[in-house]
Amino acid sequence: MSKYLLNKFLFTVDRDPELVERYRNEPEETVAWWEREQANRILNCHGGESSTWLRFDDDERAALAGHDYPRLFELGAHPFLTLTLFIAMFERDYDEPLGFQLEYARKLSHMTLPYPDIAT
Template sequence: MSKYLVNKFLYTVDRDPDLVQRYRDDPAGTVAWWETEKANEILNCVTQEKSTWLAFEDEERDALVAQDHVTLFELGAHPFLTLTLFIAMFEHDHEPLGYVKAYAERMAHISLPYPDIAT
């Protein structure tokens, strides 16, 4: 798994309110667009330098499209990145802290040692 690329997706989408809404409304289209247009940009680079080799593995792409934070965590995505993005996308559909509680409940079956989240 490219934990770097998945975490980069979560990080960059979370920092743009328009992308947050786009990912909420059209996850498949947003993931495909981001992988094609943004995945190979150098993160936080002022110039438009790009690499050419980064792409999601099928399992990563499927979890991102499904907006499945449990699978993303099991694959090694950083839980703070999924939590902050998914709160931005779904918290307003729940009572206060409702989404955070639902997020935690879906993760309750995971026990130590947690997957390695180092990139």
């Protein structure tokens, strides 16, 4: 398991409106593409720099592909990264103000202290 890679996915997808829409509409394909093409790129470096060893495990891949933000939180993904990305993807589906944020809180309400470690 790599909390770094989970957070890197959330961070990079959230910063690209086209990727946000792609992830919303085609989550399995987007996760597979990102893992294959983007996971090993080094953040803030030119395109020629990369590593070769970073991969999601099956549980991470399933949680990302299923938009399962409670499971991502349990796996140690940073809650601010999950919240901002999923707001961008799903806030429009709610009529009331803060609709998605309230849904996010409800789905994570079973969590108690101590929360999962979010350190990478």
